[in-house]
Amino acid sequence: xxxxxxxxxxxASGDMIVGALIDAGVPLDEIRTALGxxxxxxxxxWTERVxxxxxxxxxxxxxxxxxxHHHHRHGGxxxxxxxxxxxxxxxxxxxxxxxxxxxxxxxxxxxxRLAEVEGTIHGTPAEHVHLHEVGALDSIVDxxxxxxxxxxxxxxxxxASPLNVGSGTIRSSHGSYPVPAPATxxxxxxxxxxxxxxxxxxxxxxxxxxxxxxxxxxxPIPLMKIGRIGYGAGARNFxxxxxxxxxxxxxxxxxxSSHTVTVIEAEIDDMNPQIFGVVMEQLLAExxxxxxxxxxxxxxxxxxxxxxxxxxxxxxxxLTATIFRETTTIGVRYRDMTRECLExxxxxxxxxxxPIRFKVALRGGExxxxxxxxxxxxxxxxxxxxxxxxxxxAATKAWLDTRRP
Numbered sequence: 001x002x003x004x005x006x007x008x009x010x011x012a013s014g015d016m017i018v019g020a021l022i023d024a025g026v027p028l029d030e031i032r033t034a035l036g037x038x039x040x041x042x043x044x045x046w047t048e049r050v051x052x053x054x055x056x057x058x059x060x061x062x063x064x065x066x067x068x069h070h071h072h073r074h075g076g077x078x079x080x081x082x083x084x085x086x087x088x089x090x091x092x093x094x095x096x097x098x099x100x101x102x103x104x105x106x107x108x109x110x111x112x113r114l115a116e117v118e119g120t121i122h123g124t125p126a127e128h129v130h131l132h133e134v135g136a137l138d139s140i141v142d143x144x145x146x147x148x149x150x151x152x153x154x155x156x157x158x159x160a161s162p163l164n165v166g167s168g169t170i171r172s173s174h175g176s177y178p179v180p181a182p183a184t185x186x187x188x189x190x191x192x193x194x195x196x197x198x199x200x201x202x203x204x205x206x207x208x209x210x211x212x213x214x215x216x217x218x219x220p221i222p223l224m225k226i227g228r229i230g231y232g233a234g235a236r237n238f239x240x241x242x243x244x245x246x247x248x249x250x251x252x253x254x255x256x257s258s259h260t261v262t263v264i265e266a267e268i269d270d271m272n273p274q275i276f277g278v279v280m281e282q283l284l285a286e287x288x289x290x291x292x293x294x295x296x297x298x299x300x301x302x303x304x305x306x307x308x309x310x311x312x313x314x315x316x317x318x319l320t321a322t323i324f325r326e327t328t329t330i331g332v333r334y335r336d337m338t339r340e341c342l343e344x345x346x347x348x349x350x351x352x353x354x355p356i357r358f359k360v361a362l363r364g365g366e367x368x369x370x371x372x373x374x375x376x377x378x379x380x381x382x383x384x385x386x387x388x389x390x391x392x393x394a395a396t397k398a399w400l401d402t403r404r405p
Contacts, residue, residue: 003224004155007246008163011202012211014142015060016232016245021149022047023058024230024247034148036098038141045141050233053242057231060145062138087115090140097144100151107147110209117186139206146210153249159222159260160215162192166202184208190314192218198238207245218313219260219336224250261289261339262316266329267296269304276305279326286322287315310339342368349398353380356395370399 006012006020022028032042048059085093094107150158165180165188179201180188187208196202227250234243280291290310298304307327311319313336320332342361349356349372356376361369372395381388 001156001252002154003222003248003250003252004150004153004158005221005224005248006158006160006211006215007221007248008161008203008211010196010234010238010241010243010245011164011166011204012207012245013204013234014139014146014206014210015062016234017207017210017247018142018145018149019047019058019060019232020230020245020247021146021153021232022060022230023232024153024228024249026149026152030152031145031148034098034103035141035144037096038093038137038144045145050237052231052233052237052244053240055231055242055244057233057242057244059233059235060142062141084136085140087111093140094144099144099148103147103151107144110143110147110213113213114183114187114205114209117183121182121186142206143210150214155249157216157222157252158214159217159219160211161220162194162218163188163208163211164196164198164202165193166198166200167195168199168201170201180208181205187212191215192313196241198241200236217260220338221248222252222260223338223340224248224252226250259339259341260313260336262311262313262334262336264309264311264316264319264323264332264334266307266323266327266332267298267304268307268327268329269298269302271305271328275327279307279323282322282326283309283319286318287311288319346373349395349402351380351391351395351398353384353386353391353394356380356391356398358395358399367403372396372399 006017018031022031028045028047032045035045044063046061046063048061050057050059090111091108094104094111097104097107099107165184168179169176170179170181171177179195180193180203181201183205184201184203187205188203191208191212193203226248228247229249230247231242231244232247234245236243276293280293283291288309288311292308294306294308296304296306307323307329309319309323316334320334323329323332342363345360345362347358347360349358357373358370359373360367372392377388377391377395380386380391384391
Protein backbone atom coordinates (compact mmCIF):
# COMPACT_ATOMS: atom_id res chain seq x y z
CA UNK A 1 0.00 0.00 0.00
CA UNK A 2 1.47 3.37 -1.04
CA UNK A 3 1.31 6.02 1.69
CA UNK A 4 1.79 9.79 1.30
CA UNK A 5 2.26 12.06 4.32
CA UNK A 6 2.15 15.88 4.26
CA UNK A 7 4.35 17.29 7.05
CA UNK A 8 2.97 20.82 7.52
CA UNK A 9 5.24 22.15 10.27
CA UNK A 10 5.64 25.37 8.24
CA UNK A 11 2.06 25.45 7.01
CA ALA A 12 0.96 24.74 3.46
CA SER A 13 0.21 26.51 0.21
CA GLY A 14 -0.53 25.34 -3.33
CA ASP A 15 2.92 26.10 -4.68
CA MET A 16 4.60 24.44 -1.68
CA ILE A 17 2.54 21.28 -2.23
CA VAL A 18 3.34 21.16 -5.95
CA GLY A 19 7.01 21.93 -5.29
CA ALA A 20 7.24 19.10 -2.75
CA LEU A 21 5.58 16.61 -5.11
CA ILE A 22 7.96 17.59 -7.94
CA ASP A 23 10.88 17.32 -5.51
CA ALA A 24 9.65 13.82 -4.64
CA GLY A 25 9.86 12.72 -8.26
CA VAL A 26 6.86 13.93 -10.27
CA PRO A 27 8.35 15.20 -13.56
CA LEU A 28 7.85 18.92 -14.23
CA ASP A 29 7.30 18.20 -17.94
CA GLU A 30 4.34 15.98 -17.07
CA ILE A 31 2.77 18.82 -15.13
CA ARG A 32 3.41 21.24 -17.99
CA THR A 33 1.69 18.82 -20.37
CA ALA A 34 -1.26 18.27 -18.03
CA LEU A 35 -1.86 22.01 -17.70
CA GLY A 36 -2.48 22.33 -21.43
CA UNK A 37 -3.62 25.84 -22.35
CA UNK A 38 -3.52 26.90 -18.67
CA UNK A 39 0.26 27.23 -18.78
CA UNK A 40 0.17 29.94 -21.52
CA UNK A 41 3.43 28.40 -22.72
CA UNK A 42 5.65 25.69 -21.30
CA UNK A 43 8.23 28.19 -20.09
CA UNK A 44 5.61 29.94 -17.94
CA UNK A 45 5.95 27.05 -15.47
CA TRP A 46 9.34 26.37 -13.95
CA THR A 47 11.11 25.41 -10.71
CA GLU A 48 14.07 26.82 -8.83
CA ARG A 49 16.40 25.18 -6.32
CA VAL A 50 16.44 27.27 -3.13
CA UNK A 51 17.77 27.01 0.42
CA UNK A 52 15.50 27.36 3.45
CA UNK A 53 17.53 27.33 6.70
CA UNK A 54 19.90 24.64 5.45
CA UNK A 55 17.32 22.59 3.56
CA UNK A 56 17.51 22.40 -0.23
CA UNK A 57 13.96 22.61 -1.60
CA UNK A 58 12.04 23.04 -4.86
CA UNK A 59 10.27 26.37 -5.47
CA UNK A 60 7.40 26.02 -7.94
CA UNK A 61 7.01 29.17 -10.08
CA UNK A 62 4.25 30.41 -12.37
CA UNK A 63 4.34 33.36 -14.76
CA UNK A 64 0.99 34.22 -16.30
CA UNK A 65 -1.48 36.94 -17.13
CA UNK A 66 -2.06 37.96 -13.53
CA UNK A 67 1.17 36.88 -11.86
CA UNK A 68 2.41 39.62 -9.56
CA HIS A 69 -1.10 40.56 -8.45
CA HIS A 70 -1.44 37.65 -6.02
CA HIS A 71 -1.09 37.48 -2.30
CA HIS A 72 -1.72 33.93 -1.37
CA ARG A 73 1.42 32.22 -2.63
CA HIS A 74 2.88 31.21 0.71
CA GLY A 75 4.56 34.05 2.57
CA GLY A 76 4.32 36.47 -0.33
CA UNK A 77 4.17 40.25 0.02
CA UNK A 78 0.72 41.59 0.82
CA UNK A 79 -0.55 43.33 -2.30
CA UNK A 80 -3.84 44.41 -3.79
CA UNK A 81 -5.38 41.51 -5.72
CA UNK A 82 -6.96 42.29 -9.06
CA UNK A 83 -7.58 38.89 -10.66
CA UNK A 84 -10.97 37.33 -10.00
CA UNK A 85 -13.11 34.76 -11.77
CA UNK A 86 -16.47 33.10 -11.36
CA UNK A 87 -16.84 29.38 -10.89
CA UNK A 88 -18.03 28.99 -14.50
CA UNK A 89 -14.92 30.78 -15.82
CA UNK A 90 -12.65 28.56 -13.74
CA UNK A 91 -14.45 25.44 -14.96
CA UNK A 92 -13.79 26.55 -18.54
CA UNK A 93 -10.07 26.88 -17.77
CA UNK A 94 -10.02 23.42 -16.21
CA UNK A 95 -11.75 21.99 -19.28
CA UNK A 96 -8.91 23.48 -21.33
CA UNK A 97 -6.34 21.52 -19.35
CA UNK A 98 -5.15 18.04 -20.23
CA UNK A 99 -6.06 16.48 -16.91
CA UNK A 100 -7.72 13.08 -17.01
CA UNK A 101 -11.52 13.07 -16.83
CA UNK A 102 -11.40 12.13 -13.15
CA UNK A 103 -8.75 14.81 -12.56
CA UNK A 104 -10.94 17.49 -14.11
CA UNK A 105 -13.87 16.44 -11.94
CA UNK A 106 -11.66 16.51 -8.86
CA UNK A 107 -10.33 19.99 -9.70
CA UNK A 108 -13.85 21.30 -10.30
CA UNK A 109 -15.06 19.84 -7.01
CA UNK A 110 -12.23 21.63 -5.22
CA UNK A 111 -13.25 24.99 -6.67
CA UNK A 112 -16.90 24.24 -5.96
CA ARG A 113 -15.97 23.72 -2.32
CA LEU A 114 -14.08 27.00 -2.32
CA ALA A 115 -17.00 28.88 -3.88
CA GLU A 116 -19.32 27.33 -1.30
CA VAL A 117 -17.08 28.56 1.53
CA GLU A 118 -16.70 32.05 0.07
CA GLY A 119 -20.45 32.24 -0.55
CA THR A 120 -21.19 31.28 3.06
CA ILE A 121 -18.79 33.92 4.38
CA HIS A 122 -20.09 36.73 2.17
CA GLY A 123 -23.74 35.64 2.01
CA THR A 124 -23.65 35.07 -1.75
CA PRO A 125 -24.79 32.02 -3.79
CA ALA A 126 -21.80 29.92 -4.87
CA GLU A 127 -22.51 30.42 -8.58
CA HIS A 128 -22.32 34.21 -8.14
CA VAL A 129 -19.12 34.25 -6.10
CA HIS A 130 -16.11 35.96 -7.67
CA LEU A 131 -13.00 34.15 -6.46
CA HIS A 132 -10.25 36.67 -5.88
CA GLU A 133 -6.91 35.38 -4.58
CA VAL A 134 -7.67 31.77 -5.52
CA GLY A 135 -9.20 32.90 -8.81
CA ALA A 136 -5.83 34.18 -9.98
CA LEU A 137 -4.18 32.15 -12.71
CA ASP A 138 -1.21 31.09 -10.59
CA SER A 139 -3.50 29.66 -7.90
CA ILE A 140 -5.55 27.81 -10.53
CA VAL A 141 -2.32 26.40 -11.93
CA ASP A 142 -1.27 25.33 -8.40
CA UNK A 143 -4.50 23.40 -7.84
CA UNK A 144 -4.59 21.75 -11.26
CA UNK A 145 -0.89 20.84 -10.95
CA UNK A 146 -1.43 19.33 -7.49
CA UNK A 147 -4.39 17.28 -8.72
CA UNK A 148 -2.29 15.86 -11.56
CA UNK A 149 0.80 15.26 -9.40
CA UNK A 150 -1.20 13.36 -6.79
CA UNK A 151 -2.83 11.33 -9.55
CA UNK A 152 0.64 10.45 -10.90
CA UNK A 153 1.82 9.32 -7.46
CA UNK A 154 -1.33 7.26 -6.95
CA UNK A 155 -1.15 6.98 -3.16
CA UNK A 156 -3.58 4.54 -1.57
CA UNK A 157 -3.60 6.53 1.63
CA UNK A 158 -2.92 10.23 2.28
CA UNK A 159 -2.50 11.72 5.73
CA ALA A 160 -1.09 14.95 7.18
CA SER A 161 0.28 16.47 10.33
CA PRO A 162 -1.61 19.19 12.22
CA LEU A 163 -1.18 22.47 10.32
CA ASN A 164 0.84 25.44 11.56
CA VAL A 165 -1.40 28.34 10.51
CA GLY A 166 0.84 31.15 11.82
CA SER A 167 -0.53 34.23 13.55
CA GLY A 168 -1.02 37.98 13.14
CA THR A 169 -3.13 39.57 10.40
CA ILE A 170 -3.41 39.28 6.63
CA ARG A 171 -4.51 41.85 4.07
CA SER A 172 -6.67 40.68 1.17
CA SER A 173 -8.93 42.29 -1.40
CA HIS A 174 -11.67 42.48 1.24
CA GLY A 175 -9.56 44.11 3.95
CA SER A 176 -7.42 43.16 6.92
CA TYR A 177 -8.26 39.87 8.68
CA PRO A 178 -6.78 37.79 11.51
CA VAL A 179 -4.81 34.66 10.64
CA PRO A 180 -6.13 32.21 9.61
CA ALA A 181 -8.23 34.20 7.13
CA PRO A 182 -11.99 33.49 7.16
CA ALA A 183 -11.95 31.24 4.08
CA THR A 184 -8.88 29.36 5.32
CA UNK A 185 -10.45 28.79 8.72
CA UNK A 186 -13.67 27.51 7.18
CA UNK A 187 -11.77 25.16 4.85
CA UNK A 188 -9.91 23.76 7.85
CA UNK A 189 -13.00 22.87 9.85
CA UNK A 190 -12.40 19.47 11.45
CA UNK A 191 -8.63 19.66 10.76
CA UNK A 192 -6.18 20.01 13.70
CA UNK A 193 -4.35 23.37 13.56
CA UNK A 194 -2.10 25.44 15.81
CA UNK A 195 -0.37 28.85 15.81
CA UNK A 196 3.39 28.66 15.45
CA UNK A 197 5.90 31.36 16.37
CA UNK A 198 5.79 33.12 12.98
CA UNK A 199 3.58 36.24 12.85
CA UNK A 200 2.57 35.65 9.24
CA UNK A 201 0.03 33.60 7.31
CA UNK A 202 1.41 30.05 7.10
CA UNK A 203 -1.57 28.29 5.51
CA UNK A 204 -3.17 29.81 2.41
CA UNK A 205 -6.69 29.07 1.15
CA UNK A 206 -5.18 26.97 -1.65
CA UNK A 207 -3.09 24.96 0.80
CA UNK A 208 -6.05 24.49 3.15
CA UNK A 209 -8.27 23.43 0.26
CA UNK A 210 -5.85 20.75 -0.98
CA UNK A 211 -4.78 19.32 2.38
CA UNK A 212 -8.33 19.16 3.76
CA UNK A 213 -9.63 17.52 0.56
CA UNK A 214 -6.94 14.87 0.14
CA UNK A 215 -5.85 13.93 3.66
CA UNK A 216 -8.14 11.36 5.23
CA UNK A 217 -6.49 11.51 8.65
CA UNK A 218 -4.31 13.85 10.68
CA UNK A 219 -1.65 13.05 13.24
CA PRO A 220 1.90 11.70 13.54
CA ILE A 221 3.73 9.99 10.69
CA PRO A 222 1.99 6.67 10.02
CA LEU A 223 3.77 3.33 10.06
CA MET A 224 5.61 3.25 6.74
CA LYS A 225 8.89 2.52 4.97
CA ILE A 226 10.01 5.80 3.37
CA GLY A 227 10.80 5.55 -0.32
CA ARG A 228 10.87 9.19 -1.43
CA ILE A 229 11.08 12.57 0.30
CA GLY A 230 10.23 15.95 -1.22
CA TYR A 231 10.58 19.52 0.04
CA GLY A 232 8.49 22.36 -1.41
CA ALA A 233 9.63 25.88 -0.57
CA GLY A 234 7.55 28.88 0.41
CA ALA A 235 8.48 32.42 -0.65
CA ARG A 236 9.78 33.65 2.71
CA ASN A 237 13.08 32.59 4.25
CA PHE A 238 12.71 32.59 8.05
CA UNK A 239 15.75 32.86 10.29
CA UNK A 240 15.16 29.83 12.50
CA UNK A 241 12.60 27.60 10.76
CA UNK A 242 12.81 26.11 7.26
CA UNK A 243 9.83 27.46 5.34
CA UNK A 244 9.13 24.21 3.52
CA UNK A 245 6.42 21.59 3.26
CA UNK A 246 7.77 18.06 3.47
CA UNK A 247 6.21 15.11 1.67
CA UNK A 248 7.05 11.55 2.69
CA UNK A 249 6.08 8.78 0.29
CA UNK A 250 6.50 5.13 1.11
CA UNK A 251 4.90 1.76 1.67
CA UNK A 252 2.93 0.37 4.57
CA UNK A 253 2.19 -3.26 5.30
CA UNK A 254 -1.04 -3.90 3.44
CA UNK A 255 -1.80 -6.80 5.77
CA UNK A 256 -2.13 -4.45 8.73
CA SER A 257 -4.65 -1.63 8.93
CA SER A 258 -2.87 1.28 10.63
CA HIS A 259 -4.54 4.58 11.43
CA THR A 260 -4.49 7.41 13.95
CA VAL A 261 -6.76 7.33 16.98
CA THR A 262 -7.18 9.73 19.88
CA VAL A 263 -7.15 8.42 23.45
CA ILE A 264 -9.23 10.57 25.82
CA GLU A 265 -8.84 10.03 29.58
CA ALA A 266 -10.56 11.40 32.67
CA GLU A 267 -10.16 10.52 36.37
CA ILE A 268 -13.36 10.32 38.40
CA ASP A 269 -13.73 9.74 42.16
CA ASP A 270 -17.00 11.45 43.16
CA MET A 271 -19.70 10.12 40.82
CA ASN A 272 -22.66 7.84 41.43
CA PRO A 273 -21.49 4.46 40.05
CA GLN A 274 -24.89 3.92 38.41
CA ILE A 275 -23.99 6.66 35.92
CA PHE A 276 -20.92 4.89 34.51
CA GLY A 277 -22.96 2.47 32.41
CA VAL A 278 -25.06 5.28 30.92
CA VAL A 279 -21.95 7.30 30.07
CA MET A 280 -20.41 4.32 28.27
CA GLU A 281 -23.55 3.80 26.19
CA GLN A 282 -23.73 7.49 25.26
CA LEU A 283 -20.07 7.68 24.21
CA LEU A 284 -20.37 4.57 22.05
CA ALA A 285 -23.56 5.92 20.47
CA GLU A 286 -21.75 9.18 19.62
CA UNK A 287 -18.94 7.48 17.71
CA UNK A 288 -16.40 6.26 20.28
CA UNK A 289 -14.47 3.23 19.02
CA UNK A 290 -14.10 1.81 22.53
CA UNK A 291 -14.81 2.84 26.12
CA UNK A 292 -13.45 1.17 29.26
CA UNK A 293 -12.92 1.84 32.95
CA UNK A 294 -9.87 1.10 35.13
CA UNK A 295 -9.81 1.20 38.95
CA UNK A 296 -7.11 3.60 40.19
CA UNK A 297 -5.89 5.12 43.46
CA UNK A 298 -6.06 8.92 43.44
CA UNK A 299 -4.92 11.82 45.61
CA UNK A 300 -5.53 11.56 49.37
CA UNK A 301 -5.49 7.77 48.86
CA UNK A 302 -9.05 7.80 47.48
CA UNK A 303 -10.17 4.98 45.17
CA UNK A 304 -11.29 6.26 41.78
CA UNK A 305 -12.01 5.28 38.20
CA UNK A 306 -10.06 6.12 35.05
CA UNK A 307 -12.36 6.62 32.05
CA UNK A 308 -10.58 5.82 28.76
CA UNK A 309 -12.15 6.53 25.37
CA UNK A 310 -10.65 5.45 22.04
CA UNK A 311 -11.91 7.68 19.23
CA UNK A 312 -11.12 9.09 15.81
CA UNK A 313 -9.48 12.54 15.95
CA UNK A 314 -12.53 14.07 14.26
CA UNK A 315 -14.84 13.00 17.13
CA UNK A 316 -12.59 14.11 20.01
CA UNK A 317 -14.28 17.45 20.64
CA UNK A 318 -17.80 16.00 20.57
CA LEU A 319 -16.90 13.15 22.93
CA THR A 320 -15.03 15.47 25.29
CA ALA A 321 -18.14 17.65 25.54
CA THR A 322 -20.17 14.58 26.47
CA ILE A 323 -17.67 13.58 29.16
CA PHE A 324 -17.85 17.04 30.74
CA ARG A 325 -21.65 17.12 30.52
CA GLU A 326 -22.39 13.63 31.80
CA THR A 327 -19.67 13.02 34.41
CA THR A 328 -18.29 14.89 37.41
CA THR A 329 -14.76 15.23 36.05
CA ILE A 330 -13.32 18.75 35.71
CA GLY A 331 -10.54 17.89 33.28
CA VAL A 332 -9.63 15.50 30.48
CA ARG A 333 -6.38 14.74 28.69
CA TYR A 334 -5.86 13.26 25.26
CA ARG A 335 -3.11 12.04 22.97
CA ASP A 336 -2.93 10.80 19.40
CA MET A 337 -1.68 7.28 18.81
CA THR A 338 -1.27 4.94 15.86
CA ARG A 339 -3.46 1.85 15.99
CA GLU A 340 -2.95 -1.27 13.92
CA CYS A 341 -5.80 -3.71 13.35
CA LEU A 342 -6.07 -7.09 11.73
CA GLU A 343 -8.40 -7.49 8.78
CA UNK A 344 -11.81 -8.64 9.94
CA UNK A 345 -14.62 -10.50 8.27
CA UNK A 346 -17.72 -12.46 9.29
CA UNK A 347 -18.42 -16.02 8.17
CA UNK A 348 -21.47 -18.14 8.92
CA UNK A 349 -20.85 -21.76 9.93
CA UNK A 350 -23.52 -24.46 9.95
CA UNK A 351 -23.60 -26.28 13.32
CA UNK A 352 -25.87 -29.02 14.77
CA UNK A 353 -27.68 -26.20 16.57
CA UNK A 354 -28.19 -23.92 13.60
CA PRO A 355 -26.07 -21.31 11.79
CA ILE A 356 -23.53 -19.42 13.93
CA ARG A 357 -21.63 -16.38 12.73
CA PHE A 358 -17.87 -16.29 13.34
CA LYS A 359 -15.72 -13.20 13.73
CA VAL A 360 -12.56 -13.96 11.76
CA ALA A 361 -9.30 -11.97 12.03
CA LEU A 362 -6.69 -12.23 9.26
CA ARG A 363 -3.26 -10.92 8.40
CA GLY A 364 -2.11 -11.17 4.80
CA GLY A 365 -4.86 -13.70 4.11
CA GLU A 366 -3.82 -15.95 7.03
CA UNK A 367 -6.50 -16.59 9.66
CA UNK A 368 -5.09 -15.77 13.09
CA UNK A 369 -8.23 -15.73 15.24
CA UNK A 370 -11.80 -16.96 14.93
CA UNK A 371 -14.54 -16.77 17.55
CA UNK A 372 -18.27 -17.56 17.47
CA UNK A 373 -20.58 -14.56 17.79
CA UNK A 374 -21.77 -14.63 21.40
CA UNK A 375 -25.29 -13.36 20.64
CA UNK A 376 -25.75 -16.19 18.12
CA UNK A 377 -24.65 -18.70 20.75
CA UNK A 378 -27.13 -17.24 23.25
CA UNK A 379 -29.98 -17.53 20.74
CA UNK A 380 -29.06 -21.12 19.90
CA UNK A 381 -28.82 -22.03 23.61
CA UNK A 382 -32.21 -20.47 24.30
CA UNK A 383 -33.82 -22.28 21.36
CA UNK A 384 -32.33 -25.71 22.14
CA UNK A 385 -32.08 -25.73 25.93
CA UNK A 386 -28.33 -26.37 25.73
CA UNK A 387 -25.78 -24.43 27.75
CA UNK A 388 -23.95 -21.57 26.08
CA UNK A 389 -20.60 -23.31 26.64
CA UNK A 390 -21.89 -26.40 24.81
CA UNK A 391 -23.04 -24.26 21.89
CA UNK A 392 -19.63 -22.50 21.77
CA UNK A 393 -17.80 -25.83 21.82
CA ALA A 394 -19.96 -27.26 19.04
CA ALA A 395 -19.56 -24.10 16.96
CA THR A 396 -15.78 -24.15 17.39
CA LYS A 397 -15.64 -27.83 16.32
CA ALA A 398 -17.74 -27.03 13.23
CA TRP A 399 -15.37 -24.17 12.39
CA LEU A 400 -12.30 -26.39 12.75
CA ASP A 401 -13.93 -29.06 10.58
CA THR A 402 -14.26 -26.51 7.76
CA ARG A 403 -10.54 -25.72 8.06
CA ARG A 404 -9.32 -29.32 7.75
CA PRO A 405 -8.15 -30.40 4.27
